Each structure stands twice: as structure tokens, then as C-alpha cells.
Amino acid sequence: MGSDARVAKSAQPFLRVRSLTKRYVRGGVLQKRIHVDAVRGIDLEIPACKTLALVGSSGSGKSTVARCVTRLERPDAGEIWVGGTDIAGLANRALLTFRAAIQMICQDAVTSMNPRFSAAETVEEPLLIQRRGAAKQCRQSALEIMSEVGVSADWANRSVMEFSGGQRQRLAIARALVLQPKLLVLDEALSGLDLSTEAEIINLLLDVQAAHSLTYLFISHDLPLMARLADTIAVMCNGTIVEQGPKSQLLSNPSHPETKSLLLPAKIFQKKYAEMLGVSG
Amino acid sequence: MKYLLRRLLRAALLLIGVSALCFLFTEMAPGSFFDEMRLNPQISPETVTALRARYGLDQPLIVRYSRWMASVVRGDFGYSIAYNSPVAPLLWTRAKNTLLLTGTATFLVWLIAVPLAAWTAASHGRWLDKAAAVVSSVLISVPEIVIAIALLALAVRTRLVPVGGMRSLGFQEFSTWGQIQDIAQRMVLPTAVLVLSSIAVVERHVRASVLEVLQMPYIQAARGLGISRTRLLFRYALPVAANPAISLFGFSLATLLSGSLLVEVVTGWPGLGPLILDATLSRDLLLVIGGVLLSALFMVAGNFIADVLLLAFDPRIRTGESHAN
Amino acid sequence: MAGDLSEELLRVVNLTITYSPPASAPVRALRDASLKINESEVIGILGESGCGKSTLASAILRLLPSYAHNDTGSIVFRGSDLLTMTEADLRKVRGRAISLISQDPALCLNPVMKVGDQIAEVLRAHLAIGKGERRRRVEELLQAVGFEQPRQIYSAYPHQLSGGQRQRVVIAQAIACDPALVIADEPTSKLDAALQAEILSLLSEIRKRRGTAFLVITHDPTIFPGFADRIAVMYAGGIVEAGTTEDIFRKPLHPYTQALVRLSERYLTNSGETKMRFPMIDGEPSDSTRVNPGCRFEPRCVDRMHVCIDSDPQEVTHNPSHRVSCFKYGK
Numbered sequence: 001m002g003s004d005a006r007v008a009k010s011a012q013p014f015l016r017v018r019s020l021t022k023r024y025v026r027g028g029v030l031q032k033r034i035h036v037d038a039v040r041g042i043d044l045e046i047p048a049c050k051t052l053a054l055v056g057s058s059g060s061g062k063s064t065v066a067r068c069v070t071r072l073e074r075p076d077a078g079e080i081w082v083g084g085t086d087i088a089g090l091a092n093r094a095l096l097t098f099r100a101a102i103q104m105i106c107q108d109a110v111t112s113m114n115p116r117f118s119a120a121e122t123v124e125e126p127l128l129i130q131r132r133g134a135a136k137q138c139r140q141s142a143l144e145i146m147s148e149v150g151v152s153a154d155w156a157n158r159s160v161m162e163f164s165g166g167q168r169q170r171l172a173i174a175r176a177l178v179l180q181p182k183l184l185v186l187d188e189a190l191s192g193l194d195l196s197t198e199a200e201i202i203n204l205l206l207d208v209q210a211a212h213s214l215t216y217l218f219i220s221h222d223l224p225l226m227a228r229l230a231d232t233i234a235v236m237c238n239g240t241i242v243e244q245g246p247k248s249q250l251l252s253n254p255s256h257p258e259t260k261s262l263l264l265p266a267k268i269f270q271k272k273y274a275e276m277l278g279v280s281g
Numbered sequence: 282m283k284y285l286l287r288r289l290l291r292a293a294l295l296l297i298g299v300s301a302l303c304f305l306f307t308e309m310a311p312g313s314f315f316d317e318m319r320l321n322p323q324i325s326p327e328t329v330t331a332l333r334a335r336y337g338l339d340q341p342l343i344v345r346y347s348r349w350m351a352s353v354v355r356g357d358f359g360y361s362i363a364y365n366s367p368v369a370p371l372l373w374t375r376a377k378n379t380l381l382l383t384g385t386a387t388f389l390v391w392l393i394a395v396p397l398a399a400w401t402a403a404s405h406g407r408w409l410d411k412a413a414a415v416v417s418s419v420l421i422s423v424p425e426i427v428i429a430i431a432l433l434a435l436a437v438r439t440r441l442v443p444v445g446g447m448r449s450l451g452f453q454e455f456s457t458w459g460q461i462q463d464i465a466q467r468m469v470l471p472t473a474v475l476v477l478s479s480i481a482v483v484e485r486h487v488r489a490s491v492l493e494v495l496q497m498p499y500i501q502a503a504r505g506l507g508i509s510r511t512r513l514l515f516r517y518a519l520p521v522a523a524n525p526a527i528s529l530f531g532f533s534l535a536t537l538l539s540g541s542l543l544v545e546v547v548t549g550w551p552g553l554g555p556l557i558l559d560a561t562l563s564r565d566l567l568l569v570i571g572g573v574l575l576s577a578l579f580m581v582a583g584n585f586i587a588d589v590l591l592l593a594f595d596p597r598i599r600t601g602e603s604h605a606n
Numbered sequence: 607m608a609g610d611l612s613e614e615l616l617r618v619v620n621l622t623i624t625y626s627p628p629a630s631a632p633v634r635a636l637r638d639a640s641l642k643i644n645e646s647e648v649i650g651i652l653g654e655s656g657c658g659k660s661t662l663a664s665a666i667l668r669l670l671p672s673y674a675h676n677d678t679g680s681i682v683f684r685g686s687d688l689l690t691m692t693e694a695d696l697r698k699v700r701g702r703a704i705s706l707i708s709q710d711p712a713l714c715l716n717p718v719m720k721v722g723d724q725i726a727e728v729l730r731a732h733l734a735i736g737k738g739e740r741r742r743r744v745e746e747l748l749q750a751v752g753f754e755q756p757r758q759i760y761s762a763y764p765h766q767l768s769g770g771q772r773q774r775v776v777i778a779q780a781i782a783c784d785p786a787l788v789i790a791d792e793p794t795s796k797l798d799a800a801l802q803a804e805i806l807s808l809l810s811e812i813r814k815r816r817g818t819a820f821l822v823i824t825h826d827p828t829i830f831p832g833f834a835d836r837i838a839v840m841y842a843g844g845i846v847e848a849g850t851t852e853d854i855f856r857k858p859l860h861p862y863t864q865a866l867v868r869l870s871e872r873y874l875t876n877s878g879e880t881k882m883r884f885p886m887i888d889g890e891p892s893d894s895t896r897v898n899p900g901c902r903f904e905p906r907c908v909d910r911m912h913v914c915i916d917s918d919p920q921e922v923t924h925n926p927s928h929r930v931s932c933f934k935y936g937k
Contacts, residue, residue, distance in 0.1 A: 057798045058769065165655065192795065194654035194825045195869045221798040224873050265799045265828075266873040272832030277856050502714035505669050506779060507701030507731045516727070520718045596718055596763045 014048040014215045015069070015183055020078035020088070022064050038064040040239045042078070046183075046232075049209070051216040053226035053247075055262055056236035062219045065236070066187045069217065070104045071095055082183070100130060100179040107188035109172035113160045119146065120156040123174045130179060145174045148211075149204060166197035173204065177212065184209075187219045202229060223259070224266035227251055235259045284598075288588050292581045299577040300353075303570045304346050349567070353574070359567035363560065368571040371556070376538060376575060378447060379545065379552035382468060383537045386475035391530065394480050398487035399514060405492060417481035425478040429547040432474055442469045445549035471548045475541060479533075486529050490522040497521075523594050531587020535580040612644040615786055615819055616666070616704075621679035623661055628673070635661040635674070637843045643787065648813060648820040650830045650851070652866065653840035659823045660709075662840075663791045666821075667700050684786075702732040705780035707790045711772040715764040721775045722748070722760030728782040747778040752808060770801040774808070781812060788812075789821045794829060806833060827870040831855065836927075839863045842902035849928035859930040861907045901933070909934060 020042035026034045039061040046052040056062045067073045069080060071087060080088040087098050106112055113122050124142035132138065143156060149170045160168060169189065176184060186205075190198050206229070209216060220226050226233060227247050234244040237258040243250065254260050349359055358368035401410045420428075436444050443449065449463050494500065495518055503517050542554035553572060560568035592598055623636040636658045643649050653659045664670050666681055666688065681688040683704065688696065700706075708714045716724055725744045729735065735743070741760075748756035751774040764772055773793070780788050790809065794802040806829055812818055822834060830837055830851050838848040839860065847860040858864045901907070904914040911933060919931045 057800055195827070195866060196654060199869055221800075223799070228872065261800050265803050268803055269828045269831065269873045273855070276831045276852055498708065498710070498713040499716050501669060502706075502708050502776075503716065503727070505667055505700055505706040505708070506728045507697050507699075508727060509697065509731065512727070512731070516719070517716055521716070594718070596720075597765055 013045040014083070015044075015046045015217065016079075016081040017042055017044045017065075017069065018079040018081070019043065020065065020068055020080065021076050022068055022073065023076050037239050039068070039075075042241055044234050044241065044244065046215050046217060048182075048215055049213050050231045051209070051218060051229055053218040053220060053223075053230035053233045054236060055220055055223045055226055055233060056258070057221055057262070059238075060236040061239040062236050063187055066104065066185050066217070066219050069183075070102050070185050071098070072104075096130075100126075101181050102183045102185065103176035103179065103181040104185045104187060105169075105172045105176050105189045107191045108165075109168040110160065110165075112172065113168070115159070115161050118157045118159055119151060119163065119171055122160055122171055123178055126175060126179050132179070142174070142178060145178050146171070149174045149177070149208070164197075165193060166200060169193065169197075169201050170204065173201075173208065177208065180212070181214070183215045183217065185217045185219070188221070189218075190220065190222075190225070205229075221262075223262040235262065284592065285589065288585060292585050295581055296574070296577060300350070300570065300574050301346065303573045304342075304349070349570075358571040358574075361560070361565055361568040363563050363565040363568065368567050371568065372553070372571050372575055375551065375553045375556045378550065379538055379541055379554065381464075382471055382545070382550060382552060383475065383541050385468065386472045386479075386541075387533050387537065389472070389476050390480045390483055391533070393476075394483040395487055395526070398484045399491055399519065401484075402488045402491035402495060403514060405495075413484070417484055420477055420481035421485075423478075425474070425543055426547065428478050429474045429544055432470055432477075433548060436470050442466050444470060447551050467550075471541070471544045471550045474544045474548070479540075483529060483533070487522070487526045490525045491518060494518045494522040520594065524591065527590045527594060528587055531584050531590070533583070534586055535583030537583065538579045539576040612646060614642060615645050615647075615684065616643040616821075617641070617682045618662070618666070619680050619682065621662070621665065621681065622677040623658075623665055623670070623674055624677055625671075625674050635843055636665065638679075639840075639843075639845055641838060641845070641848075643819055643821060645786065646813065646817045646819050647836070648822065648834045650834035650837040651821065651823040651840060652825070652827055652830070652837055652854075652863075653823075654825045656842070657840040658843040659840050660791055661843075663706065663789050663821070663823055666789060667704060667706055668696060669706070698732070701728050701780075701785070702783045703785050704787045704789065705783075705785045707776055707780050707788065707793055709792045710796055711776045712764070712769065712796075714776055715772060717764055720761050720763060721767070722762075725775070725779050725782055728779050732783045743782070744778075747782055748775075750781075750812075751775075751778045752804075769797060770804065773797065773801075773805055777805075777808065777812075781816065781818065784816060785818065787819045787821065789823070791823045792825070793822065794826070795824070802829070809833070827855075827866055828873055839866070844902065844931065846903065846932065847928075847930040849924075849930075853928045857928075859924060859928070859935060860903075860932045861909050861934075862903050 020039060021037065022039045024036045024038055026036065042065055044052060044054070054062045054065060064073070068075045068088075071080075071090075075088050078088055079086045082098060082101065085098075087095060090098075117125070120139060120142050123146055124138045127133065127138035127141060128135070133141075143153060146156060147153060151167065151170050151174065155163070155167075160171065163171065172189075190201060193201065205216070208214065216229075218226060218230060223233070223235075227250075230247055232245065233247050233250045234241050235250070235256060235258055236242065237256075243254070243256040243259050250259060251263070254263060352359060356369065358372065360366075361368050361371060364371060397413065401413045404410050433444065436442050443466055445467075447464060447467055448460075449467075452460060452463060455463060500513060500517055503513055508517070538553055541550075541552060542558070544550070545552040545554035546558060553575070557569060557572040559565075560572065618639055618641040621636055621639045622634070624632050624634050626632045639658070639662060641649070641662075651659045651662065661670065661674075665674075665676065668688065676689060679689070683699065686695075688699065691699070715721065719727075722741075722744050725747060726740045729740045729743060744760060745756040748759050753759045753771075753774065759767075759771070759775075764775070767775065773796075777793075793809065794805055797805060809820060809822075810833055813820060820834075822829070827837075834851050836848065836850050837854045838845045839854070839862065840846065841862050847854070847858070847863045854863060855867055858867045899918050900916055901910075901914040901919050904910050907914065913933050919933050921929050921931045922935045923929050924935060
């Protein structure tokens, strides 16, 4: 590979999704089969170290996109290019290297954690599963990452159930980072948190992104919040992307009604706030 | 509806499978009815062969099985070699006796267990709950045979109730009321054994289910809206707690014919149990299969009824296939 | 907003509640909380997890678990103390004069009963009206909360409805008997941002049409402007500041309130090109098992002083409508 190829590679987006489609089928042997398109013809791109926010209301299909990108589900059609490989159709065995590169953090981390594990055990688990070294090494790496995300070392052996909501989210981030991923998919990772906890986690995510050169795919229903974190925003409605572009463009000049309706809460608050304080605010 | 049809189809397939297996197993058991005869020097080998041919025992397996299946469908369960009479009427008289016993026992068990369970769940932690827990632990730990023998001994010693059999001598001369009394008295012992050995399990299951439901947020929410305690228990808690209980009830129904073998043998109740036991020991093939098939029929029917009840009681299953979203 | 001489509806006086669960250290969930709600007023309680706001909500209708004890205080509703009422009298208040809307609507509805029947149950428990009349009222209520097809919705089961629809059903249950006060515990937290606006405008409308008072409990201050008349801010079991909505947003006094108001401005700033960090509050949420004196917020406070460590701040009246408990303002 010459220097030309290297230059071309850095201009390539880290994640590129083309025509992604996922269907669900209801019914079986004795029932009529009904096909439901959860997601249809999704195109999106995220340059390396940037953040794309995929926003939409419940049922728009955004979580399905997340699951397809992390290959928790296999898409029915389309391509998912990670680096130079299309992982959409890969078999499970071939996916192993990519599983470490793409990690997911969900809403309410506690439901994704084994309640019998301690904090340290939860974070080191992925290393043990992928056999990245002896048990002692794995534990050491886990503790390092935990201190980076702000979980104190004396809490390492406490059960995950003893942690508060924000702390558990930190553990989830630590667990995701421990395999040194390149892409982090955050599926409503900020929903259900107190305002101050949300702020802490957002700041942590921004720090971590800079420190580890991560690319983020953020899934959320809160467009105004995403505007403060993302570079580009894609709006989903009923399984397709209805508007997509740099965040400044979407915020100042939304064209699709769905985008406008997602921006509504912020607009209402701005209006009421101004009313309440008198026009000068 | 389609849900029920699928269940029905599955039930039918199950029955066919069970009968085939039965047939096969009884074939595989060593020895046949006629082995003893052969050992008897007074009967000539030719007679034995002729008898075997007469009963169709020299035909290949498949032929015997298909001939039998054909006749079963017609309602003819074949011929019992040992009793020298058609199988069906034999089974039926005995089955009626068993059903009388187990039916009464099951009815009593559920009649007592459900309200008791609801009561202990509602008074969780207090003395009633604790006392009931101790009693049910004891009942669960003691094997059925021990309960049977203990009660039998008690009955014989105290002569409170007559023991053994279903009817006294001279039964025919009793008046109708006298006959009922007689049977009822003789039923006390075996029914008591059955009730005592199965009530604890039912009570625990229903109690656990009600307890779990009482913790659910919607009960608190309803309480906050001013719904009365009784209404909460009966209209809000029990219907949801019913789910696991209904499955258990289906299981009770399923074992109506097969669950009382031990008790019948020990207390001498002339039910299906002792009949099948004897038939198995004497390799009376068709009687055994007939009996097992009848039990299997009840088992499958019991589970099917449980499915129907679940469908009737839980709208989530009923409408599960048609979400508004 | 100014000078409404409405009658007092509910008054919480110095309420203290301790949880003593078996096999755990006792927790002081509420300390000396005092609150006043007038007729048709909307009071907001602002606080984060563990501040005691849900305890306060449940305490008013005495729906706390058996291991919760109220050590001191009273809750006076229209002249009677709710804490000393008999269970029978209390049942007449619940759902009739005061209703509670709990957090997650998916969990608060009976899964095997039609939603229409569930609303009818509330009517049945309190009003002596016949079945036909009940049905009619339920359909009216369903329409009032925004359903266009009340008949269809009546026969639906909770699992057949969307999150927003379930929330509307729960609201219909709460207003069925036209209560004077509705306590809404995090009414919008589990909803999408777009639905939040709809539900809030529904609650506003109910207040306008029926004159219902609301006690809205939330961790999100952005729902208050244009809706709540007064706000009480809670931290670690105590009310640290209380005032009109305008007071709180325009001139927050307590450092905690100031931090929360700053955070709520996330919706105000327009897009910059760089990603913006959020203003944070240092430290961990407070440990509620702590029993020694000292301001609970002190470990995280940017303005903390020596006196804050040893003694509890008393309440100071900054101006007639605005109270705060902080040493910065005296005492």
C-alpha cells in the first residue's frame, strides 16, 4: 500500500452504511406471514473520531439500526462498511475481530449486567471472553479503565447493584472501552438519568472520545440534547431517514416535519422561558 | 382460534406417539402371557401355539399395532387375555372408581388451597402465614406412602371409618342413601391421603404467585386511587396470579387417572391403578396399553383444558398476536 | 400570578420520615419538609434521585411501605390531618379528593383488565352511579384526555397501547372523580421528548378547565416555565429553596438550585460548532444514612464555608415569596 492508498484511507469514513434493510416476520406455519419493515434503505456515514446522532421517536427503527450495526442482528439487505470490510453479511466466526472494534452501551446499564458480579468482574469480563491475557492482566486493565472513568478503586469489589444509576453507566462505559474499540454505539445511553448525572456522563463521553480517538453513533429521541454533542444528525421516521446533515444546518433550517416536531420541546421551553422572565430573559 | 387448533393438533399427535411407544415397550418386556403356560407340563405345546395364534400373538409387530389402532378408533380396545373379556368395559368400570376418588380429592384440594393461599399471602409474615408454612413443609417432606400407611393404621386402630374396598358386603340391600353413605365412608381414607399429599404443593404455588402479584406497582397505584382491599385482592390481584395456578390446575386434571395408583393399592380402592398393576405383571398386553392410553388421554386433555382456561383468563395471550402498534 | 387570594388546600408541616428496612441502616428520607398548596395552584418539586420527592408524594396519601415511620409533622388537608385519619376515611380521600399518578404508566395499570373498566373502577369506588352512567363518564374522560376514539380505547388492554396512550389513561383515572389535587410523580420522564410537551399541555388544560391543583414532581426543570406557579427544590430529604417559578429561574439563591438552572439551559443555547461541555456538580449524591448535623449539600458546594460543615442552615425568608436554607443568606 503506497502513500496514496493511505491518504485515501484517512479520508474514508470510519463507518459507512448503505441501503440497510431489516424486516421482521410475524406468523409461522399455520398463520399468514406478515412482513414488517423495521428499517428500509438506510444510508449514513460517520468520519473517524466524529459523532453522528440518529434521532427519532419510539418505533422509528433507530434501535434496529443500532443492533444491525453492532451485528446483534443480521440485516436482510444492505452494506455496513467498517474500515475496509463489509460486515453486513459476515458469518459469526469472521465477525470476532469486529466485535471488539464495535461496542454498544444501552439505556439503563444495570439490565445488561450480571447482578452477581462485582464492578471489577463486570469490566474485565470482555477481556476474559476474548482471551486477552492472563486473569491478573485482565483485572489490571479493568482497574485502570475504571479509574479513568471515575469509579474509585475501593468500590471495585462491590456488587454492581450497590452502584447508583450514574455510576453504573460509568461502569458500562468502562466495560465498553476495555477492548479498545474504535466505534461506540450509544443506544439511549443518557435516557432516564438525572440532569446532573447526565451532564457528568456527557462530559465523560466527550473526554473519552478525545482520549481514545473514538467514533460515536448516538441513538436518542432528544434532538436538542444531541445537538450539543454531535457533528452530524440524521432524523428517522417510520424506518427511513427523512433528513440528514451537519447539525448547524438541521437546527437553523429544519425541512422535514418530523425534525421540526423533535425540535419542538426546546422551542416551547425557549418561548416559555422568555415569557416567564419578560422579553429580556 | 388458530392457537387452539394448533394445540389440538399437537395433542392428537402426542396421543398417537404415546400409544406407539406403549405398544413397543410392552413388547420389549421379557416374557409373554403364555410362558407360564408353556412351563406347565399338562398343557401341550400345540395348544399354546394354537392359543397364541387365536389371540394373534404370532403376527408381526406392525400388523398387530395397526389392527389395534384401527379398532381403538372404533372404540374397541381389544381383548384382555387374563380376564377373558373385552378391555374397554373393564377399564371403564375401574376408571369410574378412580375418577370418583381423584375428582373429589382434587376438588377439595383446590377448594381449600386457593382461599388459604390468598389469606396467607395477604397476612404475609404474621402467625397464620408462619403456621401454614410449617404445616406445608411437613406435608411436602413426608412421602405419600408414609401418609397412606399412617392413616391406614390410624383408621384400623380407631375404627372411625371402614377400610378396604369400595362397597361393603350386602351393598345391594342398602337403600340409595345407605349406598351413598357406604361409599362415602370408604372413600374418606383414600381421599384424605390424596388431599394431604398434594395440598401443600398447590397452596405454596398459589401463595407465591399471589405474593408476587401483591408487590406489583399497579396494585399500589390502584390502592392510591381508593380501591377497597377486597376488590384489590379479587379483581386486581387474583386474576393476574391465576396464570401459574391455572397451569398447575391443568396438571392436576392431567393426573386425575394416573396419580392415585399408590393410594389405591395401599387402601384397596378398586380403581384403575391396581388393574394396570396386575395387567403389567401378567403381561396382559392390551389391557396395559388400554389403561395407559386412557391415562394419556386424560393427561393431554388436562393440559389442553389448561390452555383453554389460560386463553380465557389472560387477555394478553388472547390478543398477543394483534398489537395496536 | 400575583396576589391570588385562593384558599389553602394542603399544608405539609415539618414532616420527617425515616425508613427502617429490616437488615439495613435506617435512612432519613424526609427532614422537616414544609409545603403549602392552594386551590388550583401548580406546585413543582424539583430534585434528583434520592432527594425524598417520591417519599413526599407517597406520604401525603400514606402509601409508604410498612417500614416507613413518620417521626414528626402533620399533613393538613381541608382541615383534617391526613396522618391521623382512619384507613376508612383515608380511602375516601384517595382518588376522590387527592389522586396520585405514579412514575411508569406501563407498570401502573392492571394488565388483564380493559383500560375503560379500570377507569370505571375508580368511579365505582367513590360515586354511587349506575353502570351505564359510569360507562358514559369514562368515555367522556377518555375524550377529555385526548383520545379521538373513546369507544375503541375503552376495550383495549394496556399492552395494546403506546406509552403516551397509557399515560393518558392513567391521567384519566386520576381525574375521574374530579379531585382537588393531583400529585404527578415524574409524569414525563419515561416519554419521548415530543410526547412530553403533549402531556404537559394536557395537564395545563385540565388545570384550566377543572381548577385542579397539581403537585408535579420531577428532576427536569424545563417543564416548569409556563406551567408551575411555585417551585420547591429538594436535596437529601430537605427543601433547600422555595419560591415562584420566576424567582427560581431568574434569581436562584441556593448553589444547588443555581447549578440545576444552569443545566436546564441546555435547551437555550443555539448550536455552536464545537461540542460543549456541560456544567457539572462535583461529587456524589449525598449519603442519606448520615445523621450528624451539617448542610447536606456542603461536600459538593462551590460556595461552602466552615460553618456549613457543622450546623444545619435554617430557613431564611429572602422575600415574601422566596425562602432558602443556606448560610450564604444569613443565620
